[in-house]
Amino acid sequence: MATTIDADEFARIVAPYRHELLVHAYRLTGAPSDAEDALQEGMIAAWRGLSGLRERAALRAWLYRVTTNAALRLVERRGLRLLSWDSASAADPAAELGPPRDDVAWVEPFRGAADPAEVAERREHIELAWIAAVQQLPATQRAVLVLREVLGFSADETADLLDTSRTAVNSALQRARATLAGRRPSGHKQHAELDRDVVKTFVEAFTAGDVERVVELLADDVRFTMPPLPAWFDGRADVAEFLRTSVFATPWRVREIGMVNGHPAVLGEQRWEGAWRPGALMILHLREGRIGWLATFVGPLCTDWVKDFPTDR
Known part of the structure; x- marks a missing residue:
């Protein structure tokens, strides 16, 4: 050299x-x-x-x-x-969410050009x-x-x-x-056609504000997380209640952005004060045709992604 x-x-x-x-x-x-x-x-x-x-x-x-x-x-x-x-026990969907926790360092989704070969060969090793x-x-x-x-x-x-x-x-x-050994994710392999159908239905239902149709896509033991907010919800009933009472209180428009950390992801924008604003990055962890974990990121963790995937609508 x-x-x-x-x-x-x-x-x-x-x-x-x-x-x-x-x-x-x-x-x-x-x-x-x-x-x-x-x-x-x-x-x-x-x-x-x-x-x-x-x-x-x-x-x-x-x-x-x-x-x-x-x-x-x-x-x-x-x-x-x-x-x-x-960081905390599952929350009550009827309780106040509480402010974002700045004292917690959250695991964050990977932002960067995905390498298709790496996603195919090492998907598990970039999962959240x-x-x-x-x-x-x-x-x-x-x-x-x-x-x-x-x-x-x-x-x-x-x-x-x-x-x-x-x-x-x-x-x-x-x-x-x-x-x-006790923490490794289950890692069920999915069929691309099944994944595609679930994601397409999720996007359509979320944009339409069709709570019941979204809930139909959830596994019984689904988890809904949303850093940097500390609250998260465990189980289909609690997630459904939170969607009905809080998430769909405002209109949404949702679009696919491809794979994030080895799973399909969508960006959601909320209608707020007459404008569409960044609402959530949602990573859909699919298991046997249902969403087992809706890994959602809000606030700054979402805003940066909207900058990378600007809307054309």
Whole structure:
């Protein structure tokens, strides 16, 4: 490798790896903004250390090393990110929702161009529930799990990346697997035709304000979450009550935006004070023809997505 390199040349060299490194940082941190920060910090470290890299073939591993270390340092400073049911018990749909909780670091959906191959091959490893489960692991276990099970690095390669031993890597992986065993999402595979029909019906019913038709799409044990609001609802009856009394108090228009974190997603805008305003990003987790988890994000977590997918209506 060259002893010196300018910014433009460095950017050209690392460009093919940026997306996969960003997704890697997201898996470790649980939020796109944190992933971007970790990637930026990692790229600065990579640029500074590139002159000491002996072989260009080792570049990818080196980039993973510096990005992993940057992500874990960020996590240590910030703390755990949570899903709604990790932070509070299910709410009463008749009670006040309460204000957004700024003191909780929520697991956030991944914003970025989806790689179709990655979605097909590693869908489970970008799902919100999996990302949240990984957040519960200690730093070393988290890094080992992602490097070994998701990215396919060998035990020796992982040990080299993390400056530890093969024995320590194998031990950390074993403990990480044990911890995740009770938290891993069920991961039912779906037929594309079935998914497509459910999503289409959901969009039509939600836009029409047809509560009963929306409720028909829900599983009996459905969960409805909506960070940064702390309240979430557990079970079809409570979700249906919340939809009737609160969600559909104003008109909505809803549109599909493709896949987010490996699941179909829609953006909803509410009619408020004479204008359509960002209302909710809704990620539909489908299970056997029903929605098992309506992972909804409101406030700033929704507004940014509307900017990325502007309405043409």
